[in-house]
Amino acid sequence: MASPPLVICLGNVVADHTFRVEDVPAPPAKIAARGYSIGPGGMAANAAIAAVRLGGRAAFWGRVGEDMNGEPLAEALAAEGVDVTGLRRVPGGRTPVGAVLVDPRGERTIISFRGSGLGTDPGWLPLDRLKGAGALCCDPRWPEGVAAAAAAARAAGVPVVLDGERSETRILVDLVPRVDHAIFSVPGIANYAPGRGPEEGLRQALASGPVKVAAVTQGEKGVLWMAAGDDKPTRTPAFAVEATNTTGAGDVFHGAYALAVAEGMDTPRAMRFAAAAGALRARDAATPTRAMLDGMLAGA
Ligand SMILES: Nc1ncnc2c1ncn2[C@@H]1O[C@H](COP(=O)(O)OP(=O)(O)O)[C@@H](O)[C@H]1O
Ligand SMILES: [Mg+2]
Numbered sequence: 481m482a483s484p485p486l487v488i489c490l491g492n493v494v495a496d497h498t499f500r501v502e503d504v505p506a507p508p509a510k511i512a513a514r515g516y517s518i519g520p521g522g523m524a525a526n527a528a529i530a531a532v533r534l535g536g537r538a539a540f541w542g543r544v545g546e547d548m549n550g551e552p553l554a555e556a557l558a559a560e561g562v563d564v565t566g567l568r569r570v571p572g573g574r575t576p577v578g579a580v581l582v583d584p585r586g587e588r589t590i591i592s593f594r595g596s597g598l599g600t601d602p603g604w605l606p607l608d609r610l611k612g613a614g615a616l617c618c619d620p621r622w623p624e625g626v627a628a629a630a631a632a633a634r635a636a637g638v639p640v641v642l643d644g645e646r647s648e649t650r651i652l653v654d655l656v657p658r659v660d661h662a663i664f665s666v667p668g669i670a671n672y673a674p675g676r677g678p679e680e681g682l683r684q685a686l687a688s689g690p691v692k693v694a695a696v697t698q699g700e701k702g703v704l705w706m707a708a709g710d711d712k713p714t715r716t717p718a719f720a721v722e723a724t725n726t727t728g729a730g731d732v733f734h735g736a737y738a739l740a741v742a743e744g745m746d747t748p749r750a751m752r753f754a755a756a757a758g759a760l761r762a763r764d765a766a767t768p769t770r771a772m773l774d775g776m777l778a779g780a
Pocket of ligand 2: 645665730731
């Protein structure tokens with residue numbers, strides 16, 4: 481049997497420190513937490529974990545600092561089965577970190593630090609490995625890395641998926657024409673095409689370059705997408721679930737979508753596959769396995 485397709489995920493990995501608290505009082509305050517956990521977060525990292533859980537192979541390309549958060553993140557990704565040989569530990573760099581305060585109602589207060597001193601030069605990326613890949617999935621947090629990897633992927637005939645998540649307009653405008661599948665979030669498409677509606681944003685993305693599919697994920701409203709040559713957008717509805725925690729639903733959607741593309745699914749099937757993965761993540765606050773996803777697609 482051929483080995484499962486490889487999805488290379490490039491971008492952000494974050495050490496998420498989650499504190500369960502009674503309340504988030506106004507300062508000055510000292511708060512005792514009821515619970516604490518640490519784990520990997522970040523769009524591309526969550527996408528890589530999803531691609532593995534769903535039966536693919538995944539590699540993560542990105543940077544962490546050579547500090548107290550960097551190595552545990554590398555170990556956590558490796559423990560999930562993600563190849564981390566393209567995760568660079570940068571001397572003197574500071575790893576991206578999130579402090580997530582969750583109150584008893586599930587409301588979140590998030591403090592995020594994007595990292596520092598990680599360098600932007602993509603020259604060290606192992607781009608020759610793209611030749612063996614089924615898809616490249618990128619987030620916009622390391623634009624120079626996306627530009628280099630997307631060009632190499634295009635040259636190798638490997639499809640590129642972009643998570644068009646909230647970012648500076650100029651970054652999204654620069655990255656979108658470099659990719660084949662531009663899949664935005666609601667705030668992301670507003671950043672990409674300020675003052676325009678979602679449908680106009682999709683049309684702008686398709687007109688900007690050789691983009692094949694443009695989409696916007698809209699939480700429990702599902703995903704609105706348009707392929708090059710379509711005269712109007714199509715909606716893939718969300719699967720009805722009781723959501724407990726929608727954090728990471730979009731990241732999992734992107735990892736699942738990239739795997740679907742790598743497996744050769746057509747766009748309607750890939751959207752449904754990814755929507756089922758996002759719904760299960762929102763329901764369970766955990767990334768589903770392939771068996772769970774197949775069950776949802778079969779209506780179990
Ligand atoms: N509450 C929900 N119920 C069902 N599906 C959901 C829910 N939240 C997210 N999803 C699925 O996951 C996809 C991505 O979630 P979304 O919230 O749009 O992304 P992000 O987390 O990036 O903001 C949605 O298009 C949908 O298919
Ligand atoms: Mg998102």
